[in-house]
Amino acid sequence: MSQNMSPQMLNRRSLLQIAGGLATSVGAVALTGGTVALGTGTAAAATGGFAHPGMLHTQADLDRMAAKVKAAAQPWTDGWNRLATNSVSQSTWKANPQATVYRGAGSPENYAAMYYDIHAAYQNALRWRITGDAAHGDAARDILNAWSAKMKTLAGSGDRFIAAGIYGYQFANAAELMRGYNGFDLDRFKAMMLTIFYPMSSDFLAKHNGAFATNYWGSWDLLSVACVLSVGILCDDQAKVDEAVTYFKTGAGNGSIKHLITEIHPGGLGQWVEVGRDQGHATLGVGLAGVICEMAWNQGIDLYGYDDNRLLKGIEYVAKWNLGYDVPYTPWTWNYGAPGVWSGSQTLTAASPDGRGAARPIWEMIYNHYVNRRELAAPYTAATAAKVRPEGGGGNYGGASGGFDQLGYGTLTFTRDKAIATAAKPMSSAASASASAAAVAVSGTGSAPASASPSAGSTGAALATTGASDTVSYAAGAGVLAVAVGGVLALRGRRNRGSAHRGE
Numbered sequence: 201m202s203q204n205m206s207p208q209m210l211n212r213r214s215l216l217q218i219a220g221g222l223a224t225s226v227g228a229v230a231l232t233g234g235t236v237a238l239g240t241g242t243a244a245a246a247t248g249g250f251a252h253p254g255m256l257h258t259q260a261d262l263d264r265m266a267a268k269v270k271a272a273a274q275p276w277t278d279g280w281n282r283l284a285t286n287s288v289s290q291s292t293w294k295a296n297p298q299a300t301v302y303r304g305a306g307s308p309e310n311y312a313a314m315y316y317d318i319h320a321a322y323q324n325a326l327r328w329r330i331t332g333d334a335a336h337g338d339a340a341r342d343i344l345n346a347w348s349a350k351m352k353t354l355a356g357s358g359d360r361f362i363a364a365g366i367y368g369y370q371f372a373n374a375a376e377l378m379r380g381y382n383g384f385d386l387d388r389f390k391a392m393m394l395t396i397f398y399p400m401s402s403d404f405l406a407k408h409n410g411a412f413a414t415n416y417w418g419s420w421d422l423l424s425v426a427c428v429l430s431v432g433i434l435c436d437d438q439a440k441v442d443e444a445v446t447y448f449k450t451g452a453g454n455g456s457i458k459h460l461i462t463e464i465h466p467g468g469l470g471q472w473v474e475v476g477r478d479q480g481h482a483t484l485g486v487g488l489a490g491v492i493c494e495m496a497w498n499q500g501i502d503l504y505g506y507d508d509n510r511l512l513k514g515i516e517y518v519a520k521w522n523l524g525y526d527v528p529y530t531p532w533t534w535n536y537g538a539p540g541v542w543s544g545s546q547t548l549t550a551a552s553p554d555g556r557g558a559a560r561p562i563w564e565m566i567y568n569h570y571v572n573r574r575e576l577a578a579p580y581t582a583a584t585a586a587k588v589r590p591e592g593g594g595g596n597y598g599g600a601s602g603g604f605d606q607l608g609y610g611t612l613t614f615t616r617d618k619a620i621a622t623a624a625k626p627m628s629s630a631a632s633a634s635a636s637a638a639a640v641a642v643s644g645t646g647s648a649p650a651s652a653s654p655s656a657g658s659t660g661a662a663l664a665t666t667g668a669s670d671t672v673s674y675a676a677g678a679g680v681l682a683v684a685v686g687g688v689l690a691l692r693g694r695r696n697r698g699s700a701h702r703g704e
Contacts, residue, residue: 421455
């Protein structure tokens with residue numbers, strides 16, 4: 201420890217950097233076939249820079265997955281089997297890159313080619329990282345190289361910002377797993393991210409497509425923050441990471457944390473802004489917020505615990521409602537429109553039953569952070585994670601875009617033994633109560649109230665999508681999500697809004 205670093209100054213990033221130096225010799229594992237510069241794949245950069253791999257998965261995470269799968273341990277093996285049997289994860293996958301990708305009504309939409317290839321790259325990269333099978337590493341490399349060689353533009357309606365955000369952070373995560381792989385052109389891939397995806401997401405957060413900042417639902421902000429943060433990590437660009445973190449904390453739109461979770465109710469549940477809209481998009485937002493917080497956590501930044509675990513309170517609210525229990529609701533007014541063009545408002549007065557019971561492969565990441573890393577109570581999150589376990593990924597939930605809104609496979613990738621983390625627990629960025637007090641504030645008794653029961657009118661809905669007309673349904677008994685092929689139901693309401701600027 202340098203003489204300028206007191207014990208009080210040892211934040212998460214400092215601890216990760218110290219641990220990274222220790223992990224370099226221990227974590228360097230010889231993988232069969234393929235090559236990777238494991239010197240750059242330690243738990244954290246020993247020089248004080250960025251941790252690589254350091255988005256959704258660290259080297260320690262990847263080592264854990266490999267060990268658990270090799271030992272045929274559960275539930276990792278069930279998660280692995282979902283991945284290995286998915287047609288999208290096969291090493292025979294061939295890329296279909298497009299020079300211009302279109303998303304949105306009125307454009308020649310072809311964005312499905314991109315989301316299929318992104319998930320094929322991520323899934324093959326994950327299989328290579330876990331097994332060392334070079335055929336999967338080569339497949340992931342070839343997909344990423346094909347896109348960075350050909351793609352020039354992302355276009356379409358306002359929905360192009362959805363594509364930039366969701367597919368931007370997913371692309372970056374696939375590339376992060378392939379960092380250092382023989383033949384992977386990381387520099388060219390970074391250039392694609394910096395010239396196509398990042399500018400669109402950054403511009404959306406600054407200008408909101410020419411509309412009021414509150415015009416768009418929280419999901420739009422979150423997917424844009426996820427893209428900006430992931431590009432910052434991929435490119436070792438602290439300014440971009442700061443941009444994303446600052447917006448998450450204090451941004452003007454509905455995706456910053458205090459606008460996303462509009463109120464903390466007595467008992468500790470936090471009202472999620474899109475619960476009054478529909479549950480497909482509310483759970484989309486939960487998944488995106490989790491992605492942002494996990495990537496930040498792996499770079500030593502605790503957004504999960506920011507503002508006295510505000511995110512956990514909001515996630516527990518969403519989970520409780522979607523499990524069929526009642527939740528408190530304070531009327532919330534959505535203000536929409538564009539400056540100097542038009543404006544309007546709508547007051548939501550109750551949690552929406554639309555899509556209630558929506559299932560997404562997003563819960564394992566959140567559950568394992570709060571319960572197994574932090575040892576906090578999250579009973580409704582835990583129950584929802586159990587409901588969707590083992591989580592699948594792109595290709596396991598139909599072919600429409602909603603099934604590809606999240607990378608998934610959390611049972612395999614995020615499940616950890618309880619209290620497996622040995623590093624000092626980070627405190628919330630804001631002054632907070634003790635962990636035990638926070639747990640009580642979030643969950644009350646720590647379990648579903650005895651008086652609460654699933655609503656008789658509750659229906660099992662499936663993945664909401666992020667485009668304009670996907671039809672989705674959930675076969676609750678079998679736990680199977682069926683997504684009908686068709687158009688895409690975007691982050692927009694179903695009623696006529698009277699203006700192209702009306703946000704989703």
